[in-house]
Amino acid sequence: MNEMGRRAKLASETLKCVSGEEKNALLLEIKKEIEKSRDMILSANASDVEAAKEVIKPSMIDRLTLNVKRIDAICASLEKVASLPDPTGVFDGWVRPNGLVIKRTRVPFGVIGIIYESRPNVTADSASLCLKSGNAVILRGGKEALASNAAIVRCIRAALKARSLPEDCVQLIESADREYTRCLLSLRGYCDLIIPRGSASLINFVRDNSEVPVIETGAGNCHVYVHEDADEDMALRILINAKTQRPSVCNAAENLLVHESVAGSFLPKAFQALTERGVEVRCDEKALAILPEAKSATEEDFFTEYDDLIISVKVVSSLEEAISHINSHNTKHSETIVTRSIAASERFSLAVDAACVYTNASTRFTDGEEFGFGAEIGISTGKLHARGPMGLAELTCVKYVISGDGQCRS
């Protein structure tokens, strides 16, 4: 691992000085290599899927499986990333009274470690975003996807070689041993940043064991709050979208909070719409009084990210109770209020502690693509460096470049 770190650092010294045009040409070369190697990748993936069938559940098998359409999507994504503006370079600057010119620039971190689970398309996506932002990357994928990931990384390294760039700009840990993850997390001096992408247990393991700075991503215990003056039709549409449009993802809603003055009219409609879509509804005491046919929620439920067709429901007596409940139960991801009141919207937006706070919109919009970033490496739930959807700019750090004509400090 130390040797991998050293090689990545060395490769990053070259990569950070490569022009935007050359990086885009590299991404298109990777696309060409992947297109050329379609059969090799599919066959490696087939062996992964075959081996995994006995050990993981069907929904995971679906995430693991590649097909022609998914490889096309990987290629389209490479082309897309190539078309995005280069995130590095000067973005701010000023001149001091003594004549010093201070430029604030974005530069690559250097080496980024990405630790993820079984979707092999993450391999190509992560590598392309790191390369585009000028970073070398060490990839640590799930053990079920090892052959698929290795096949994709072979294509990427062939493209690096074809463009006369160091192949070690992209390295894959080709062992299932968890000890390698631990080693990656200890590569201070070689690795500048670790981004875990995956389940809460993966993210917690990385955070608790890393000596390298980590950006935590993804945990999402999100809330929809229906305020006393909400447009109830709008609230219903937003609730159904946030809960059911794609329940397995981090920006899906897991909780419904309703003001007591509208609970009587709103909850029965919500219950019907949710149950029609197969959602199990778990209620606190007050909500249960209105919806006796629903299940009862435990305190634990309000801390749970179901990632499934289940929702917790709580009736609150005030906006302040809603805010305080959210701040003490959420994962600082995405929260929404449905209201007609500007004052309520402003108070909610100011007081709720989360990366993204919505008024009258679904939490499902917390996404790099939906924000207009063109790409996304993850959604940060930490406060340091990046918060919310992380695009290319979040894969860079600041560097001040200052020029003078002999200035000395007095």
Add this chain to the structure above:
Amino acid sequence: MNEMGRRAKLASETLKCVSGEEKNALLLEIKKEIEKSRDMILSANASDVEAAKEVIKPSMIDRLTLNVKRIDAICASLEKVASLPDPTGVFDGWVRPNGLVIKRTRVPFGVIGIIYESRPNVTADSASLCLKSGNAVILRGGKEALASNAAIVRCIRAALKARSLPEDCVQLIESADREYTRCLLSLRGYCDLIIPRGSASLINFVRDNSEVPVIETGAGNCHVYVHEDADEDMALRILINAKTQRPSVCNAAENLLVHESVAGSFLPKAFQALTERGVEVRCDEKALAILPEAKSATEEDFFTEYDDLIISVKVVSSLEEAISHINSHNTKHSETIVTRSIAASERFSLAVDAACVYTNASTRFTDGEEFGFGAEIGISTGKLHARGPMGLAELTCVKYVISGDGQCRS
């Protein structure tokens, strides 16, 4: 400690919603309280100094000592921070094709822990910058300054009370036991960020033991590189300024690199000017051949932040050798090249890995005040979130505030 954390979090919920005007009024109230309590603070400080005399060295006693002038400086600094623009609020925004309005805002972190050593003025400075940026703060000062710090915090809390704000916005750990530092570093969920200010050993201890995100500050092994086409008079002025203007600080130069083609003419002049100012010169083999009267440097010397009147000197054969030496020995703080060549300046600025890279100017300008930030909480040598001088904006994090009229994701 857990109780302190809980109280700080609670106070931060109020503080984050306080207006800029109210925060400024608070800072001026603190100033008033400190002016009023001058005698009480001086007498507390006198007892600290008396107790410390037997255990710490005279230069540290000077740092610990308060007098009327230093208290005036604390008051002036409070007034200055009050006059700076509020760092929180909307700073960017756009409208998506679906009509969603996305605003990027700066918000307080919540609770910040500041761990520092014996200068009592850091207590007032840190508290004022945290309050101005809307953060509650838990202060952990040096044990030698305990009485002084407690006296200053009493004034701050009196001002908070006078302005009807929670006193727990500012808390001081009033025990010398290091176990309390460990507890502060484990306050995940209550404390959002830790900033250590002080010696390398303090910073390393904090980084290695913290469960809360840390911004490392201050370690500075900085270089002056004299390129083959440098204006030698300018190079000499910059070298002397960077090394001797204030040798004890992190942005002072610790190393001189000279291109071999100018070493013969430059080094004797540099040696004379440095030794005249009491600087001990430690040379690598090539430099020693030119300066036989100088001392010899070990490999260790080139990794050392002396913070003293000592400098390491190395002769290099190329710009690339200078860059590679810097990148493998520096602490990513501040580096400068003296050159007339635009190409050399650009290559140096791109390839050197540091928060601040200078051309033809002293490294001593790496400072919030000198950059025009008006105030500084420290100089980050990490890459995450903040790099280089940290002003008020660096004490905030991003929050997206999004508003719609019922948008759902399809």
